[in-house]
Amino acid sequence: MLRPISVFRSAVVLIVITAFNVSDSYSQDRLKDNVGxxxxxxxxxxxxxxxxSISVFETERPNHPVWSLLRANxxxxxxxxxxIEDDKLKKKFIYYLNESKDKAKNFLEDEDEAAFSLIIVNAFRTRFDLLDNNYLTAATYLNACIDDISDSFGREEEYEPFYLTSGLYYYFMQKAHEDYPIMRPYLFFFPDGDKQKGIDFLLKCSSSDDIFLREESTYFLMRIAFDLDKDPKQALGYVGSLLTRYPDNIIFRLFEIKALHSLNQEKEINFSEKSYRASVSGNPELTVSQKEYFFKLLEDEKKAPK
Incomplete structure (x- = not known):
């Protein structure tokens, strides 16, 4: 069963890169549309x-790093x-991350794009190693990730994706300083955090036209509200926004159930659980074992203390 990861550990962790510039505007627009x-x-x-879709789209630009990042995602x-226990999946994940990093070095010329690409790869690898309990390896990639993020400060207006990475950094760096005194000597060597600035940056991203920036920033705002601010009502607003756009996303629906559970909204819980079961049962692309896994997650949540 998937072991939970703290929000702080996954703070600077993102999923995959949003968009890359290419040689002409037509190719750039087409690439962004395909990635979307x-x-x-x-x-x-x-x-x-x-x-x-990745297999089809990547034939147009097979050496572009975005496809390897999407496969890792x-x-x-x-x-x-x-x-989580599938060694083949783990090896594939590492392979695609390394492949993307190699392609980015040979393909990306823009400084901001290259920096953001490295942030994504290092953040992804950090998240994976934390999940796999490889803490020393994770620390190495986390340090590299933080270095790249701090180097990008002040360039958010020039390159929109930096609002997401900077926002996460600012919020969680101050949060870590407040909640983990033992870490303060270590955090002393990094730029100061600013929770309100971080939230403002994430809110800005949540209204972006870019699908990745919009959904990932909304997801992190939801996690901050639920896990750290202990505000399930606010978290419910964020997850409701996600589910309006993606009603069959099982992970988003599970977080809605968690928030409703905390608010003791039994009528809404019953409806949400029915939607969850329907999304799992009605998804033809899930294997039997995956469906069993998600049904077990729901049963575990129902047994969890409020």
């Missing part, structure tokens, strides 16, 4: 469809779907 299609399929929990969602 894949993201929507992933958020709709149509993982097999997303995999097929796809494998990550498979890991979250009950594959």
């Amino acid at each position: 299609v894949v993201f929507k399929q992933i958020y709709d929990y149509r993982l097999l469809s997303a995999d097929s 796809l494998v990550w969602w498979q890991i979250l779907s009950g594959g």
Whole structure:
């Protein structure tokens, strides 16, 4: 069963890169559109469809690093779907991250894009190693990730994705300083955090036209509200926004159930649980074992103390 990861540990962890500049505007727009299609399929929990789309789209620009990052992202969602003990999935995840990093070095010329690409790869690797209990390796990648994020400060207006990475950094760095005194000597060597500035940056991203920035910032705002601010009502607003766009996303629906559970809203819980079961049962792209895993997550949540 997937072991929970603290929000702080995953604070600077993102999922995958948003968009890259290419040589001409037509190619750039087409690339962004194709990437958007894949993201929507992933958020709709149509993982097999997303995999097929990547295979089709990457033929146009096979050496572009975004496709390897998207494949790593796809494998990550498979890991979250009950594959934490699957060594083949773990190896695929590392392979695609390394492949993306190699391609980025040979493809990306823009300084901001290159920096953001490295942040994504290092953040992804940090999250994976924390999940796999490889804490020393995770610390190495986390340090590299923080270095790249701090180097990007002040360039948010020039490159929108930096609002997401900077926002997460500012919020969680101050939060860590407040809640973990033992870490303060270590945090002394990094730029100061600012929770309100971090929230403002994330809110800005949550209204972005970019699908990845919008959904990931909304997701982190939900986690901050629920896990750290202990405000399930506010968290419910954020997850409701996500579910309006992706009603069949099982992970989002589970967080709605968690928030409703905390608020003792029994009528709404029953409706949400029915929607959850329908999304799991009615998804033709989930395996039997994945469906069993998600049903068990629901049963565990129902047994959890309020």
